[in-house]
Amino acid sequence: MPVAHTLEGPLSVDVLGRQDPELAEILLGELERQSTTLQLIAAENFTSPAVLAALGSPLANKYAEGYPGARHHGGCEIVDVAERIAVERAKALFGADHANVQSHSGSSAVLAAYAALLRPGDTVLAMGLPHGGHLTHGSPANFSGRWFDFVGYGVDPESGLIDHEQVRTLARTHRPKAIVCGSISYPRHIDYAAFREVADEVGAYLIADAAHPIGLVAGGAAPSPVPYADVVCATTHKVLRGPRGGMLLCGSELAERVDRAVFPFTQGGAQMHTIAAKAVAFGEAATPAFTAYAHQVVANARVLAQGLAAEGLAVTTGGTDTHLLTVDPAPLGVDGRTARGRLAAAGMVLDTCALPHPDVRGLRLGTAALTTQGMGEAETARIAVLFATALRDESAGREVREEVRDLTGRFPPYPAQ
Numbered sequence: 001m002p003v004a005h006t007l008e009g010p011l012s013v014d015v016l017g018r019q020d021p022e023l024a025e026i027l028l029g030e031l032e033r034q035s036t037t038l039q040l041i042a043a044e045n046f047t048s049p050a051v052l053a054a055l056g057s058p059l060a061n062k063y064a065e066g067y068p069g070a071r072h073h074g075g076c077e078i079v080d081v082a083e084r085i086a087v088e089r090a091k092a093l094f095g096a097d098h099a100n101v102q103s104h105s106g107s108s109a110v111l112a113a114y115a116a117l118l119r120p121g122d123t124v125l126a127m128g129l130p131h132g133g134h135l136t137h138g139s140p141a142n143f144s145g146r147w148f149d150f151v152g153y154g155v156d157p158e159s160g161l162i163d164h165e166q167v168r169t170l171a172r173t174h175r176p177k178a179i180v181c182g183s184i185s186y187p188r189h190i191d192y193a194a195f196r197e198v199a200d201e202v203g204a205y206l207i208a209d210a211a212h213p214i215g216l217v218a219g220g221a222a223p224s225p226v227p228y229a230d231v232v233c234a235t236t237h238k239v240l241r242g243p244r245g246g247m248l249l250c251g252s253e254l255a256e257r258v259d260r261a262v263f264p265f266t267q268g269g270a271q272m273h274t275i276a277a278k279a280v281a282f283g284e285a286a287t288p289a290f291t292a293y294a295h296q297v298v299a300n301a302r303v304l305a306q307g308l309a310a311e312g313l314a315v316t317t318g319g320t321d322t323h324l325l326t327v328d329p330a331p332l333g334v335d336g337r338t339a340r341g342r343l344a345a346a347g348m349v350l351d352t353c354a355l356p357h358p359d360v361r362g363l364r365l366g367t368a369a370l371t372t373q374g375m376g377e378a379e380t381a382r383i384a385v386l387f388a389t390a391l392r393d394e395s396a397g398r399e400v401r402e403e404v405r406d407l408t409g410r411f412p413p414y415p416a417q
Contacts, residue, residue: 036347046373046414047243048284064080096226103233103247105246109246110144111136124150127186134183161188168198171204178206179199184212187319218286226249301325303377307381336361339391
């Protein structure tokens with residue numbers, strides 16, 4: 001008698017609960033945490049139930065080293081179709097000649113870009129870590145800082161904006177093989193044309209690390225790096241609202257080098273369930289609803305920046321063009337780490353970050369997740385007040401926590417069907 005197979009809903013833990021109740025409780029506990037606190041981490045979002053369904057699908061069982069039509073394992077006919085769909089959707093969404101959707105993370109995408117274009121010991125110009133650069137932009141604890149000679153550029157300490165004259169001067173002095181533009185905490189649009197001009201002047205490749213803004217690019221709420229960069233590295237989560245993973249975009253002339261840098265140079269088998277989930281996310285991002293979402297993310301971020309400034313916090317660059325902002329809570333009498341603890345106790349989850357002042361830790365927060373929940377400018381303005389209230393008075397944390405619980409209850413990330 002044939003066995004009947006069914007696929008549970010993306011948020012169901014019934015099967016897991018029967019087999020491993022200990023882990024089922026962990027999953028339910030995390031869902032409860034996400035549903036009752038404000039997720040203000042700029043790099044996080046809520047995927048759709050459709051993306052979660054793809055992640056929990058039988059595609060997770062398939063080994064698929066290589067690329068569609070040229071795998072090192074049999075039985076890849078169906079997963080080949082999934083990857084081709086993901087590639088075609090990514091190319092169409094971002095106007096790129098070529099897309100590689102196999103990278104397991106944003107960091108592995110950057111590693112592949114370096115592997116495609118550089119050799120160990122090459123000089124690379126990138127944003128310095130104290131100014132908002134990523135670990136893959138030259139940290140001595142990361143492969144990038146160990147394999148390449150990184151030179152860091154920064155932001156103007158007063159305005160908080162990228163110092164393009166410094167970028168040009170450093171490029172002329174060090175003649176880098178590549179220039180990386182991108183940041184984990186820069187709240188303004190990147191001037192890709194200006195970086196392209198400097199790269200051309202010194203004969204360097206231009207690599208855009210667009211992990212943070214790529215979702216806004218998909219929704220038409222931020223300028224695209226694709227026309228300017230030789231290679232674009234990105235994540236598929238954050239504002240793009242897909243599964244945790246990475247991707248690369250490039251012109252046709254670098255396509256083979258990029259593909260070979262991903263496989264076989266830096267990775268083995270592709271995660272086909274994740275690639276299918278990426279395809280779902282790319283399809284969702286191509287809709288008018290996502291365009292409206294991306295613009296609402298920015299509108300909410302601007303309201304949040306204005307509200308925090310009105311409450312007395314120092315907002316770097318005076319505001320934001322994107323989904324994220326960075327603030328210094330010192331005017332309210334607390335440092336970054338103390339502030340993060342007080343906010344966590346009040347139900348607001350976010351990160352600390354470096355600020356463009358020596359040895360100062362601030363706060364980095366974003367509006368992607370709360371916008372996915374359906375919150376708008378009125379709710380965001382109220383969040384700014386709650387934020388400042390929790391920082392000013394530690395004893396107010398419980399009262400703020402209750403209002404946060406009420407707010408998230410009215411805007412659940414996964415409403416009951």
